[in-house]
Amino acid sequence: MLGAWFFVVAEARDEFLMKIERFEDIEGWKLARELTRLVYNATKNPDFSRDFGLRDQIRQAAGSAMHNIAEGFDGGSNAEFAKFLRYAQRSCTEVKSQLYAALDQSYITDDEFKLIYDWSTKTHQCIGGFIRYLTKN
Numbered sequence: 699m700l701g702a703w704f705f706v707v708a709e710a711r712d713e714f715l716m717k718i719e720r721f722e723d724i725e726g727w728k729l730a731r732e733l734t735r736l737v738y739n740a741t742k743n744p745d746f747s748r749d750f751g752l753r754d755q756i757r758q759a760a761g762s763a764m765h766n767i768a769e770g771f772d773g774g775s776n777a778e779f780a781k782f783l784r785y786a787q788r789s790c791t792e793v794k795s796q797l798y799a800a801l802d803q804s805y806i807t808d809d810e811f812k813l814i815y816d817w818s819t820k821t822h823q824c825i826g827g828f829i830r831y832l833t834k835n
Contacts, residue, residue, distance in 0.1 A: 721771040726828055729821040730764035730786060736814050737793065746805035756796040763789035763821060776832040783829045790822040 721727055737760040740746065741753045763786045770782025797815055800806045806814075 721768040724767055724771070724828070726783070726786070726821060726825040727764060727767040729817070729824050730760070730767060730790075733790070733793065733814070733817050733821050734760040734764050736760075736817055740800070740806050740810050740814060743805055745803070746800060749803065749805065752796060752799055752803075752805075756793060756800065759789045759792040759796060762786070763793070763825075767825070780829050780832045783825050783832070787822050787825050787829075790818045790825070793818045 718724055734757075737756055741757060746753055766782045766786040766789065770779045770786075773779045773782060794815055797806070797811050797818075801808070801811045
């Protein structure tokens, strides 16, 4: 990325311009990183960890949310970046679906399900806000 992205953030009815110089500065990436951490912690459960297919799939989906944001950051245009952000959103949705399979197999508790599901929703929404910003300009 040769330049920097600028993102308007509304806080307490005041808007300010936030400069994003690295993908690590993107709030959606920070949320996706935490989503990935939550998923990895949940999949360390002995029963969950032995279900290699589901374990690997949900880990890859969570990581994909984070990685697509980083990859899109170097896309060169708002349209290209937004495309990768949409991939990241889809990965958040994939995590949610896989959580149901984990819950149905009793690999996670109701509380773990809710925590990760809600975090995935929060991440998805934050990314959506960034997409709206990028595509309106």
